[in-house]
Amino acid sequence: MGPLEIIRESRKHAQATQKKQAESFERLGILGDFAHPYLTLSRGFVVDQLKVFGRLFERGLIHRQEKPVYWSCENATALAEGELEYHEHVSRAAYVKFPVVRLSGALREWVEKAGDGLRGGREGDKLREGDNLNGGDKLSEGDLPENDKLNKHDKLCGGNLHEHDKLNEHDELSEGKLSEGNPTEENKSTHQLEPISALVWTSTPWTLASNRAICINENLKYTLVESDEDGMMIVASSCLDAVRQLKPGLRELGVEFAGCDILGSRYVNPLVGGGAGATETVGSPTEMPFLHGSHVTAGTGTGLVHTAPGHGQDDYLVCRRHGIAPYSPVDARGRFTADLPGPLRDMAGLKVLTRGNDRMIDRVRSLGMCFHVDNHYVHSYPYDWRSKKPVVIRATPQWFIDVSQIKARTIDALTGRVKFCPPRGLRRLTSFIANRDEWCISRQRSWGVPIPVLYRRDTGEPLMSSGVIARAAEVIAAEDVDAWFAPEDGAAMARWLPAGFTGDPAQYTKGRDTMDVWFDSGSSWTVVRDYLRREGILDQAVSRGYLADVYLEGSDQHRGWFQSSVLTAVGSWDPEKVEKGGLEKSNILEKSNILEKSNILDKPIILDKPIISDGSPNLESSTTSTNLEKSTSNLQSSTTLTNLEKSTSNSEKSTSTNLEKSTSPYTANKLTSTSPPVSSTKIALPTLPYHNVITHGFTLDEKGDKMSKSLGNTIAPAEILDGNKQRGIPALGVDGLRLWVSQSDYSSDVTVGPTVLGHVAENLKKFRFTFRFMLGNLHGFGGSAHRDPAADPLGGYAGDPLGGYAGDPLGGYTLDPLDRYTLSRLQALEQTASQCYREYNFARVVKETNFFVNNVLSALYFDIKKDCLYTDAVDSPRRLATQAVLAEVLRTLVSVLGPILPMLAQEVWTASPAFLTRGVASPFIAGWHPVPTAYRRPDLEADFTRLLALRDRIRALTDTATRRDRAVRNSLETAAYVTADPEGKLFAFLKKYNSYLADYLLVSRFVLNGQPPAHARYDYRDAHADIAGLGHCSISLVPSDRLKCPRCWKFTREEGTELCGRCQHVVDRRGRMQVEG
Template sequence: MSRLLRSSLLLRSQLFPSPSIHHIRYATTSVAGLSPKEKKKAFSHTLKLPKTSFPLRHKDIVAAEKLQRRKTCDQLYQKQLASNPREAFVLHDGPPYANGHLHMGHALNKVLKDIINRYKVIRGHRVHYVPGWDTHGLPIEQKALAAIGKSHTSLTPSQVRAEARQVALSAIDVQKEEMRALGIMADWDHKDGTYRTLDHDFEIRQLQLFQTMIQKELIQYRLRPVYYSPSSRTALAEAELEYRDGHKSHSVYVSFPVQEEDMSEGLRAIYSRHKSGSSGVDLAIWTTTPWTLPGNSGVAVHENLTYNVVRNDHGRLLVIANDRVADLQRIFGHLTVVGSLPGSSLVGSRYTHIFHPPSSPSPKPQIFAGGHVTAGTGTGLVHSAPAHGHEDYVAFKNAGILPDKLRCPVDDAGCFTDELMSWVEDEKFRALVGKAVLGEGTKTMVELLRGEGVLLGDEIIEHRYPYDWKSKQPIIMRATPQWFADVEHIKDDALDALKAVHFHPPQARKRLEAFVLSRNEWCISRQRSWGVPIPVLFDSHGDPVTDADALAHVIQVMKSKGTDHWWSGPVDDFVPPSRKGERLSKGVDTLDVWFDSGSSWTLLRDSKIRDPELPLADVYLEGSDQHRGWFQSSLLTKVTSTSDRRAPYGTVITHGFVMDEKGDKMSKSAGNGLSPMEIIHGLGDSPAYGADTLRLWAASVDYTCDASIGPSSISHASETLRRLRNTARFLLANTSEHEEVSLEDVELRAIDRYVLHQLHDLELVALAGYDSYTFNKVVNALSTFAVSTLSTLYFDIVKDTLYCEKLDSPARLATVAVLQTVLKRMIQIMAPIIPHLAEELYQNIDALEDSSAFLGTWEPSDAWSDPALQKDVGYLLAIKPLVSQLVEEARAAKHVKMSSETELWIAASDISHTVLSRHANLLQSLFGVSRVTLGTDPSSRESLASVDAEIDDARVSLKLLPSSQHQCPRCWLYQSEIVDHLCARCASVVV
């Protein structure tokens, strides 16, 4: 006996047990004489109604999802890595910062990665995914210091590091559990299953990378102006800046006097004709940073601009650009031009200023040519302080006049130092010392300028200004000795490497290329304790010792004793044998955290999990801000340190930020903050939605742009999940008591084959969506299939077959086979996005201990494709709304209550008639009427409603009539020939 027949007989025996008095009473095809209530129940026991233990909803969704997590998250990673047959797929995790709880940006990022990984698993790949954490840097250090109520200056570096380490490790524990709550598949329980930038092996690989770049002369130690954060007391890379509009600065116009003997020939010629008792001319300069004036070492002009010597109302002679005269009269008053000369004729003139008085023993600063000068703003003469501006520094260097010692009287706190007193004679300038250059120092400076009579004008302006992206405070430019990675000489290689990289969205390529192009160097040193120490000793002259022997020895000591030993151990431990006896000292700087995370690709290099001809990682996926951060630092460190000069990634995927439903940035203080754990677990009056709802939201949005989230979007995702669950529940309830029915063993009807064709189309759309990382297309297609193809169409048609046909009837077995197939494929399609629901459904099909929805390989079946049938059914579905319209007219006129009380006549043209005839057996159930007849009604019966229409350029006429038959008391269809008697079909089943 076949398994299929055995299953059918078993079910039939359950439905129709041996006769009893109760059943004998109804062993008839008539309900005549019974009360209406008895009529309704007379044959209910003969129906095969849906039955399943699968709940419509869970009372505790969080607990329910946690039950699935063992198979679908915790154990799955190791199982798939060991057993999946296809080649490895590597998604390398950009490490989130180990500080605080996960926010919505983290949730979006982790879920998107997990969707990709799960899709690759279900397609048979061995997925390599090691979640990481970025554990060094200022915010963690500051949080540690705040927790113990002390400043870093009152603690040793070792004490700071110990406290910071605990903060980072505690945050990792919190975030790890929150990632598990999101349903992220990874090896969470084993040490090698995750990585941390504070891990010993990670730090040593990073130091070895630094050593390689030193040996290639791609890292140098130089005194250069750098972005400096007084609030954080450390240098910053450009990637660590936020530019804010609306920053207010006190701008000033200041005069720098030029004596006749210091004038260029061209300037002296004009002055000699118009001096009128003047003791010289004044260079009019403009700056938005008056605190940088002590560092002035020159004034830049453009050689090709025209400059005027003008006289103001006080008889003072000023030099300004010709194009600025009209605008500057608003500040300087009426100006009379007395002479003009090109900028090239000003070059070489020397001048003084209040911080470089005539009595100074140093050479007077001079005017020099600079290609960066414009006449769009200011005066056309640019105050230049090479210690306070990269552009100024480069201009001085290009002109060959860079001072041996840069003037930079600003300390680590961003306050004036008493160094400036060595340049002036008047004690009143001491009022500047100790004051913050961005605060009281600027105010005092303006008053000193006014008191000295050199302030030509001042005003408050609003403009775009860089801020420290961590402390949210404005930064300054300040010359300090720092370690720099040379980007200028490798940017061409980096750009070439990007040519082989795929970007999603495509426009992300230009953004990353632009960041690389605009960068010539990268400041990789930081003045904090919590980080990877730069492994360099300094000699007695303050010069770094970077020979291969010294670096190798220092790194070997740290490999043996840990990086903490750099701070706690004696310097002698790190002195190589070849330098014993020399007076050496340890550096106190640490590596930029972007150098930390940017070296994480070395994990993949050493794991050797894939073909060396392929990129180390298939995918890097992070937020769009990482074009200037991790994407770039990973590219630069990889290209500079390896011989193949390839990017570490094959595909770069970027997502936008998560905003509230109004498009505003979310924050707790603004009252619009929303955390992923609040969505999953619920908070206050807000229900617990569980992880699958949040994951479905993440998959539904166009993440390449900024994504919005809030109560309505989460509610919408929850409703979509509910519909998918209900659809799947119907599939389970009508198949759960059957053993598997093969499609090859049944005769499929047209509607069955149509649903399989639609399922095939869904698979193709889903596969394309997953492969192109457009997950919203998968969600839309799956939801549409569940609602439109299944719930609204197929389920409505086959309910009669499922509930009323014989268990072993060909039609019912065919329907069960289709439902089983659809359920299995829907589980595979939804599994990457909503794994908890997928696994719960799968366990209702296969409850074996080692089974999982993710351990089978999803392969689409082209055998189900039937475009011709799709075209036919498409035509029939175009008629369906017309039928519904007629039924509604009849119902409105109170002729009928439901469509099954009617029958339909359809008259159509030859081609349309052929399609209708070909699918005549489908029409009655498709249109929901008791009978469909093709042709023109020959009777004289008055129709309930009628309509003529044109579909696909063919005419069709529909006529709705009252049914000439009676309602069957079992199936409730109007198919009975006699009142209160079973229809022929039901009679054959019951008797």
């Protein structure tokens, strides 16, 4: 399939998938303008993304470089760190010996010292300083590669080579001196040295073909070991025990020296044909250096690190400082290419992670380089998040964003202006950004937004300018992105070139790389910006410093969307170029900076000059420009940026002039292009894409195991919505799924399974029953139409100190203490829920609502108020007050639970009386219902804490009577006699609520300081009950001395009557009303 066919098929698939996702979102009760979604494939989005890219280019943040990148062999494309997953991986790791052929003076002394105890008449190959393995060549100044020369005033102190390990004829090597072509006295020594190897460890043996150096740490201690099979080897002292376990017969030679003593020595790689007298071929230098690397640690391997700059980030950075180019004979599918050195070319076509790796180990063995192979080395290894296959690292030319210039400002903005939920998200996101200097944004795919660059057909040199970027945006805005990928040549290419370009358009072709998908999603803040602009509120957003209130995604997006969004926003911000509304205005239509190649590593020549008639850049005076000569790296920092922005690692700094002039075979001469550097401007506050970042975990099964199709433990959302009887999953519907999510601590991984979902079903059922109870008991209630205008505006009860206030929705109802207590707890719930929603703490909303429903409503208010609701007159002040409280509770719970249970909330709203809905069709249109703060009664809540303590004491006695002794069927058969000190606090407290306590304690009669019957059928006692710090009392639970009323079931009927006094009054009044009616 060609690019255009791939694009069309991909577009069809994306549109079909988007339609299904929209349908799923709507079914899940998610509010959104699904008729007008923003899509990254839309023409307007692509154009906005190109404009963001253009601003990044203008700010000097875009550059092209050949360097190692993560590479998906399955999809044949580069990957960013955000596209990786790390899994346990089994590799074949190898310990490999590289023959050392030239010794520094310091290392020679240590080898001689160790060798004194080994010779014992044993004849060995001569290995003198400056000699190769054959011992026939003498070292002269001209024999040393340029990078190994020292300036004449430098000294070797303990073997510590300065900067680039360069040697000069006047520098001292141990006790002897090198002279131009003449052997030193040391060279004339008759001492014969033992052959010596550098022992390295690698978990990627297939990269040994690309070896270009061995890294040591000059601050570590090293030693020499020896065995009959392997000869003498260099190993870090800290790794000696681990190495000895591989071969117990290994012998220490009793010397220890600093890593810096090794610097200046040289070794060969027999795999690529290196060795004494070998001729150098392309890709296989004869002798290679030892280099200092700060990434070499004492903890693993041997303390000597095989270094392949084409296959490792640390390797590349170290070698770059020494002018050693990356070399990567691996193709896009992860196979060895014919660019392998001659002795290895029979491996061409083999997959490097499988057969190629095995073949390389076999070759290591056949050459006598193998010390040990670990066939089952388990370690964490990067995988492609799409293909789920292991990746490789290979050097290819790619486009990058220079994050080092903007990361300090980005971290400052995140730290001071963005809220994270959970808070640890800030540390995670900023640590990723702080440890990142570059972002590889080019991908080798046809589906995506193209990187707007043209290449010369003859040389492959890139042409990127503000004008080229602007033209690409203009053409795509008119014709869609397909136009970029359509084949064009000759004069047709003129439309992609900026005005004023006088060269031959036929000399150029369009690039085929597309942008990283995280650049796509990371540009989505432009949609919010455009929406705010259309609504006329962009100025407000800029003033507050952010566009969207919330970004919500999984914890993996700290490396993805969260990061790419803020990097593109901060990177494209320029305080000197702002339009109305405070957002940067791009001038990519006006500038025409042309990018060309320089012959100096990482020193691009960036022209701001017109193009001459032949289409070549006008190079007049450019190579002598003072600024260009001083510009040693495209990673330079603005002088006004913070220390972190100025501070790039040593590995990122440019090399010296000597390096740039070096003729060493390792010197890179690759194409490296970049955009103009960031100019020094004042620090300003960029408009951030978000104000809150919410991170959720991932779904695990009930055992806490990761869900996997192979394990058969996955649960699809549809199974939760519709149920699965075979798996024991109840049908929860949309509300059940949302309730499970909301009640979970989403800041960590969340478990789900039949048991968990069963609890959710019970919880949902409880909410439904609670609403049904309230709706049923509001039947016939008219709200304010039933108020008593003569009543206290706040109701009140004997001793209630609370006065009324204007506008009280419950004014005119006679509320008792339990009503007031329930409203106080309701107000606390509403305030807590409101705050929790603002903090995105949905689990606490569910927890607090559960507690209120179960403990305040069901177990207390409903349990007690059923009596008056079912048996009082429909117009009794007590019943009306209870209904008014129920209405307030229902309206509040609809607000509190509506965001979590929208279907149930709408259903309740539709069934609610008209005085509550007031003609509004939906609770989500009506908005949040605040409970008046005057309802909050901390003093009353404290009182009910004590009353409930007394209730618990009496309930314990009732349980004994009903469950153990079967003497009582329910508590209404009993009377409670409580005796307290008449002068104490407890007596005064109980007297205050005396008239309500029979109802609140669910007994038929409550007697304070009365004498219980002497000959009661039973008498359950608690002689020393402590009531919440008010004092002690004695409780006696005895049978009621009255009869059961068949209407209300209370034992309050007098002998000789059919009903209790209350019920008789209700019945008689109803009868009179019917007669009168």
